[in-house]
Amino acid sequence: MSRKLREIMAALVIATLVSTGAFAQGRGRGQDKRPDKKPVKVIDGKRGGSRPPEPPPKPPKGRGGKKP
Numbered sequence: 001m002s003r004k005l006r007e008i009m010a011a012l013v014i015a016t017l018v019s020t021g022a023f024a025q026g027r028g029r030g031q032d033k034r035p036d037k038k039p040v041k042v043i044d045g046k047r048g049g050s051r052p053p054e055p056p057p058k059p060p061k062g063r064g065g066k067k068p
Helices: 002-030
Strands: none
Touching: none
């Protein structure tokens, strides 16, 4: 009986050590070893473009608003 109890206790100790090691590995002293992300440049064509800005649309030519 004492041999079975000893095996059960050893299994519990090993399981405790394994689970503690897995949680301790995740913390890592706050050092982030990933490379820094560069800010994304958004090109919308409003500044510095080689094309001149387009003029506003002109009203359509033709007769007035009412038909005779």
